[in-house]
Amino acid sequence: MLKDIQRLLLPDPYYAGTAGFVGGTILSLHQDMSRLELPSSVPESVRRCHDAVRHTYIYSYFSYDLVTVAASQMLLCLELALRERIGDQWKGKTNTKGKPLRPTLDPLLKAAMTQGLISYIPDGLTLLRNYFLHGSDAVWNPPMFLPIFESVTALIRELYESNS
Numbered sequence: 001m002l003k004d005i006q007r008l009l010l011p012d013p014y015y016a017g018t019a020g021f022v023g024g025t026i027l028s029l030h031q032d033m034s035r036l037e038l039p040s041s042v043p044e045s046v047r048r049c050h051d052a053v054r055h056t057y058i059y060s061y062f063s064y065d066l067v068t069v070a071a072s073q074m075l076l077c078l079e080l081a082l083r084e085r086i087g088d089q090w091k092g093k094t095n096t097k098g099k100p101l102r103p104t105l106d107p108l109l110k111a112a113m114t115q116g117l118i119s120y121i122p123d124g125l126t127l128l129r130n131y132f133l134h135g136s137d138a139v140w141n142p143p144m145f146l147p148i149f150e151s152v153t154a155l156i157r158e159l160y161e162s163n164s
Helices: 026-034 044-059 066-090 105-114 125-133 142-161
Strands: none
């Protein structure tokens, strides 16, 4: 339900202490995201996408469901980072129907791993991406989101380390 305009800047009940994460503050959410900065060697488009995920997580203080939006977008951000870094390798290639080949997260991760641009692929990222991409009514919380976003951020950093 859309929040009433007079209540827009009030914390969601999950943070306000009436349910969920009692004691969670906008400051603690901001601190979570402040430590997950990307270096300047990462393209601006990827940093902008990553910042949007970080802001969405912080603003979940006002609308708890935004944690789930942040979770779904973090995987698209990783896919963008991979595509920006190694996507040119698929230029000119076509699928079985003759359409331009546009690799998704799994082949991009595998190619980056094979080329030594990343040192690991966290389990389940492709399944999670597909889970969100095909629709879900799941509601995420910060403890579910943070470890995966930390891994995604580390992968993006690693992907562009050799680019600096």
